[in-house]
Amino acid sequence: MRYLLLLLITLSMTLPTASGQPSPLRVGVVGLTHTHVHGIFNSEGRGDIEIVGIVEPNDTLAQRYADQYGFAKELVYPTLETMLAAQQPTAVTAFGTIYDHLGIVEVCAPLGIHVMVEKPLAVSLEHARRMQELAEQHDIHLLTNYETTWYPTNHRAYELLKQDSLIGALRKVIVRDGHRGPKKIGVDPEFLEWLTDPELNGGGALTDFGCYGANLMTWLMDNERPLTVTAVTQQQQAENNPLVDDEALIILTYPEAVAVIQASWNWPIGRKDMEIYGLQGVIYADNRQDLRVRKPVGYDGFTEEEYTLDDRSTPYDDPFSYLAAVIDGRVEVKPTDLSALQNNMIVMEILDAAVRSATSGQTIQLK
Missing domain, CATH: 3.30.360.10 (Dihydrodipicolinate Reductase; domain 2)
Incomplete structure (x- = not known):
């Protein structure tokens, strides 16, 4: 099942449109408890990303964001695994606790799914080292976003x-x-x-x-x-x-x-x-x-x-435009x-x- 999911995700990677511009990056949002999440909802209108799935087990919280930003509740999934299986995003962004960052990378890295977390990278140096090991082993981008x-x-x-x-x-x-x-x-x-x-x-x-x-x-x-x-x-x-x-x-x-x-x-x-x-x-x-x-x-x-x-200038003015540019090869992360x-x-x-x-x-x- 995991290999099938990896194949589907690979096939769904961003492809150029007829105009030659890259299609929006398919992004999953993992968690809504970090209020920096407003940034990605506000960024979606730039056209660089498309939010294809949201992970949030708290129905009341998910409904609050759905009412504010107008997305369908069908976009919300109770677990990371169910969202990945249903939507096959190319990347996910983490907007839960800092402790959650390791678990997200543990699920996403073996599937080749890129990850951007909110600062700091991890809850501890021990978690960070495991995240680094997984990112390097599976050749994914693991980026940290600071305002x-x-x-x-x-x-x-x-x-x-x-x-x-x-x-x-x-x-x-x-x-x-x-x-x-x-x-x-x-x-x-x-x-x-x-x-x-x-x-x-x-x-x-x-x-x-x-x-x-x-x-x-x-x-x-x-x-x-x-x-x-x-x-x-x-x-x-x-x-x-x-x-x-x-x-x-x-x-x-x-x-x-x-x-x-x-x-x-x-x-x-x-x-x-x-x-x-x-x-x-x-x-x-x-x-x-x-x-x-x-x-x-x-x-x-x-x-x-x-x-x-x-x-x-774009994409250096917005974390999610930057994420899209990194993944489609327009920007190299030094x-x-x-x-x-x-x-x-x-x-x-x-x-x-x-x-x-x-x-x-x-x-x-x-x-």
């Missing part, structure tokens, strides 16, 4: 950093991510239930937002692993997050650079920003669109240039890319070390 991957400011900052004459050699990066906390910002109850569960999410703010900085720094460092990881966590909202940390500070050291990752569910204002310091200047990626470059003048003076950037498995395995090493450091009170050296 900040699609920020034009981050990509412009990367380009400016690589121009050695602009800010000089990299010495320090500060990445800040987070918001007031899941309960305070009013996330849906089905999301809150697992987001604050240490087993299903792998931790609290350290996992939820620490992964952004680890991903970006690994990218800036061209997949160089840090020498050491030191982390401190706190629980400042015990009434809202009784089982997990909600404040995390992670310090990464490299031979000639350092990164400071501030992951928090206690910011008064939501933020995703980055500062890149070189020997001769600093780049501020303030948000998705706004970027600044400062060059020193005298002791504490500086000149500053400000940029407001347009979104990147090991250092933000979505790449190799980058995100290093991210998982960093998060694992950060958890161990925060628990033990010791700096962890990565061998």
